[in-house]
Amino acid sequence: MNIDWPDALELGPVTVLTGLDKGKYPHGNSMLVQGSQETIxxxxxLTVAHRGMPTQVDQIFLSHVHEDHIPGMSHLKDVPVSCHEADAVGLTSIDGLMSMYGLPPSVEEDFRQEVIEDFNYEPRSDVSTFSDGDVFDLGDAEIQVVHTPGHTHGHCAFLVPQARAVFLGDIELSGFGPYYFDAHSSLDSFEQSLNRCRSLDADHFVTFHHKWVISGRELFLEMLDAFENVISNRESAMLDFMSEPKSIDDCASERFVYRPSVDMNFVGHVETRSAQIHIARMVKQGRVVEVSEGIYRTTDH
Ligand SMILES: [Zn+2]
Structure with a gap:
């Protein structure tokens, strides 16, 4: 296809437009799918936003609506855009996008500015939507939509059988593990989606961030296990910590998500969300009990 792009990876009709630092946040790895009739x-x-597009594009598909997955749209203002219906609210207005994150006002104010100024956010009124199982024929190549909610309600993976490739979006297989701390996130859905990813019929697994492209099914499944284990390791560490009665705030201060060295203004919010999510779930499972109001302890069995 001869796309002129530094570090591009070509897999038949698919070209991975590798981002700066292999797509490390705030950058990311975009994916081009070129059929005989259409290019998506x-x-x-953000790397696309900085460099511009190397070729003509007929449509934009989004794995989900988050600030780092849309900045290159600033070069493609007249190109139709589609995402899952559950995420469309984030494209139609900045307030809609902010409602998906659900940040406290003290954090949201700066982040809202950043999304507009650094990630080129502009609302789009003409958003199309797709659903699980939809298939788009580009001519000699197709894109199959696989709904993989959890990170956001509308997060989707895209399978391109002709390239034996799948785009995984923010199922990004990093050591940090799954990110499920937003208002529009769900831990249970994320786990179900990870399970669904095990049966994806592909050989190349394209992540949006710095793990880049994983080639080989076995390696992918190993990395998927490690990614998912971050969740159970977090719960084990919390159960140890709660062998003595603790509050949500105690758990948040102990930090089960970020290392103590990370000093960003959203950390407190994320740690609190994480503590709430896991404690609620472990209470339901009978692994944790509320011993007095707002105080929790690991059960003995
Ligand atoms: Zn995201």
């Missing part, structure tokens, strides 16, 4: 760009990254 998946997740226009």
């Amino acid at each position: 760009l998946i997740d226009p990254s």
Whole structure:
């Protein structure tokens, strides 16, 4: 296809437009799918915003609506954009996008500015939507939509059988593990989606961030296990900590998500969300009990 792009990876009809630092946040790896009739760009990254598009594009598909997956749309203002219906609210207005994150006002104020100024956010009124199982024929190549909610309600993976490739978006297989701390996130859905990913019929697994492209099914499944284990390791560490009665705030201060060295203004919010999510779930499972109001302890069995 001869796309002129530094570090591009070509897999038949698919070209991975590798982002700066292999797509490390705030950058990301976009994916181009070129059929004989149509070309679709998946997740226009900040690197695309900086460099511009190397070729003509007929449509934009989004794995989900988050600030780092849309900045390149600034070069593609007249190109139709589609995402899952559950995420469309984030494209139609900045307030809609902010409602998906659900940040406290003290954090949201700066982040809202950043999304507009650094990630080129502009609302789009003409958003199309797709659903699980939809298939788009580009001519000699197709894109199959696989709904993988959890990170956001509308997060989707895209399978391109002709390239034996799948775009995984923010199922990004990093050591940090799954990110499920937003208002529009769900831990249970994320786990179900990870399970669904095990049966994806592909050989190349394209992540949006710095793990880049994983080639080989076995390696992918190993990395998927490690990614998912971050969740159970977090719960084990919390159960140890709660062998003595603790509050949500105690758990948040102990930090089960970020290392103590990370000093960003959203950390407190994320740690609190994480503590709430896991404690609620472990209470339901009978692994944790509320011993007095707002105080929790690991059960003995
Ligand atoms: Zn995201």
